[in-house]
Amino acid sequence: MAAETKLSHTAAMILQAVNAGYVYGFSVMEMTGLPSGTVYPAMRRLERDELIRSSWEQQAIADAGQRPPRKYYKLTRSGKLTLEASRKRYPLLAKLIPSEQEEQV
Amino acid sequence: MTLRPSALCELLCLALLRGASLLVPARQREEWWREWRAELWHVRRTYTAEQSFSWMAEREVAAFCLGALPDALSFREQFQQRRIPLATTMGSATQCVQVLFGLIAISYGVAMLLPEVSAILHFSAYRDTKNLMLLRDAHSSDDSVATISAEQYQVWKRRRQELFNGFAFYQVAEQSLSIENSVATKGAVASASSNLFDLLGLRVRYAREAPGSLPRLILSEQMWKRRFGGDPHIFGRMVQVGSESAMVSGVVDPGEWRLPGKTDAWLLLPHDLGFSERVGFVVAHLQSPHADWGEAWHMSAPTPAGTANDFFCESLTERTRGPGDVFLFAVLLACLALPATTSLPLGEYRASSRRLSRFTRVRRWSFLGCKLVLLLPIVYFVSLDLAHLRSGMDPVTSEYIQLLSAFSVCLFGLRWSLRDQRQRCPVCLGKLTNPARVGQPSRSFLDWNGTELICVSGHGLLHVPEMATSWFSEQRWLYLDASWEILFAEPGFVTPGYF
Structure with missing residues (x-):
């Protein structure tokens, strides 16, 4: 997917949330306040467009926590470029969902 | 045994997720189900307390689960194979079918104008x-x-x-x-x-x-x-x-x-x-x-x-017999004669290891079947028209003319149907265009020469060998993937979706 891909505000928020460390669907929901019926389909589309990629948590880690393994999402290289472009388009994005480093600062 | 309200709600949520999972394509269903079940576990843990029951909490969980439906539908849409539209250019499948319908109308119209044919078509059989x-x-x-x-x-x-x-x-x-x-x-x-x-x-x-x-x-x-x-x-x-x-x-x-x-x-x-x-x-x-x-x-x-x-x-069976028997006999003869006059395969498409989607394959065969079905009334009416073009003709002579004309027209029609099918793109059914001679005409069997035709929508190239060799005896189809899309006028036609 080209870096200049224009995302909707919702998609940009979700991308920003994933980048900020909210790496599974429910945490993105909690962070953005969006319902599950919006967040999960949007994440599917972002993954289809190769802006994020998913991976399953190791079974051993999930077993240690006595819970089912979760599916984690992570930004791809083109996802980061697209997010950069989206931040310029939506200047408040970074303020709405500050990334972990920004929070520490 | 009594079921706790929280357990009942959990069961209902799982049933909702399971129901929604049925909307997801079978290949991705298991992973989708795993993700949503894991997420539900975390959602429930977040909203509900261990030993108590709260309607507010259950409502939050249920709202979360309801989001599975749009997700499943979006997943289904995303992974469902894209249907390639039929070509709309000259020589498209639709135009071909329209021409055949036109021929039926013309031959039927002529039949109605000829009094003898009209009488035959309106003949009501004798009783018993x-x-x-x-x-x-x-x-x-x-x-x-x-x-x-x-x-x-x-x-x-x-x-x-x-x-x-x-x-x-x-x-x-x-x-x-x-x-x-x-x-x-x-x-x-x-x-x-x-x-x-x-x-x-x-x-x-x-x-x-x-x-x-x-x-x-x-x-x-x-x-x-x-x-x-x-x-x-x-x-x-x-x-x-x-x-x-x-x-x-x-x-x-x-x-x-x-x-x-x-x-x-x-x-x-x-x-x-x-x-x-x-x-x-x-x-x-x-x-x-x-x-x-x-x-x-x-x-x-x-x-x-x-x-x-x-x-x-x-x-009186023989006397009251309609022209249908002669027509059917002529069609049978034409079918038997067909392999002797043309090759039956529709083209060798082995150049690609990928297979066309079932829908595309069914559509291609349906088009051939449609042509053959539409051919039959044309043959029937044309043969009747020719057999009774001159009024007052001897019935035996008319029958012979009908047999001969039905056989000839049917054989020609069957040959045309197969030839036309071979010259069409198997994906969009558009007529292949821009024939280009490639290679030098040669007497050596080792040299390649033939004709190449291209699908205007960019689905592929057809190589037709000039002479059959042991390694390349029939025409071959080369599918073009999405990377060729930029060359063609109608973007979006060439997609991996049809494989």
Whole structure:
């Protein structure tokens, strides 16, 4: 997917949330306040467009926590470029969902 | 055992997720289900406390689960194979089908304009033709010659019958027809027993009943139009037929009369009185227990003189047969001859290891089937048109012309269908264009030369070898992937979706 891909505000928020460390669907929901019926389909589309990629948590880690393994999402290289472009388009994005480093600062 | 409300809610949520998972394509369903179940576990843990039950919390969990439905639908949309639209350029499948429909309409229109073909198409079969037998003297081999006397007919009719349950008699003779004081017209009139048309099941238009002892005159369409100008008020009026007075009682459509003897009118005599000494024809209806006797057989029967004579009984099946049998026979012959005139494969598409989607393959075969189905009525009507182009042609000659023309047109049509199919893109069914000769014409079998055609929508290239070699005997199709899309005018056509 080209870096200049224009995302909707919702998609940009979700991308920003994933980048900020909210790496599974429910945490993105909690962070953005969006319902599950919006967040999960949007994440599917972002993954289809190769802006994020998913991976399953190791079974051993999930077993240690006595819970089912979760599916984690992570930004791809083109996802980061697209997010950069989206931040310029939506200047408040970074303020709405500050990334972990920004929070520490 | 009682079910706790929280457990019941959990079960309902899982059932909702399971139901939504059915919307997800089977290949991705398991992973989708795993993700949503894991997320639900975390959502439930976040919102609900261990041992207590809260409607508010359950409502949050349920709202979360309801989001699975749009997600499943979006997932389904995303992974569902994209249907490639049919080509819309010149030579598209739709245009081809439209042309075939146009040809059907034209050939049918011509058939309607030709009176003989129109009569054949509107022919209503006689009733129970298999059991309707035409009787003649066994010493006569020509069934168009009258051989039975009216006296013989009366003998059969009077005697108790085990074979037949109905007889009708007619004798054809030239007679004059005149209405009131007008000039008399000569015509071939069949003096017949009153039950003739009922026995045959022949349809009579404008049918009028006549008083008990009055003969009825049924006109042929040709006589009605020629002599009476097609006047519908003629029915019910009296005419003089030879020495008999009769009431005009109806018209028989052209082509309906299939029995021997060309007739312009039928004079139905009540009570079988008034037959001349001349010989005529007898039609009899076989009783159902003898229906399996076959279409022709001999029988011996008493004569008016008290002796016995041999008679030949022949079913009317052959006489009342429509042109459909000749057409079907011609189609069968054309199908048998087809492999000898062209190659049957639709092209070798082995150059790609990928397979077309089921929908695309079904669509391609449906198009071929549609062409073949539409071809049949064209062949039928065209062959009938050619066979009856000249009116008054001998029926046997017409039949031969129909057979020959149906065979030729059908063979040509089948060859065209296969050839056309081979020259079309298997994906969008558009006609391949821009033929380009490649390679040098050579006598060496090692050199490649042939023709390449391309799909204008960019789905692929067709290589047709100039001469068959052991390694490249038939045409080959090369699919183009999405990376070629930029070269073609209609973006979005070339996608991996169709594989």
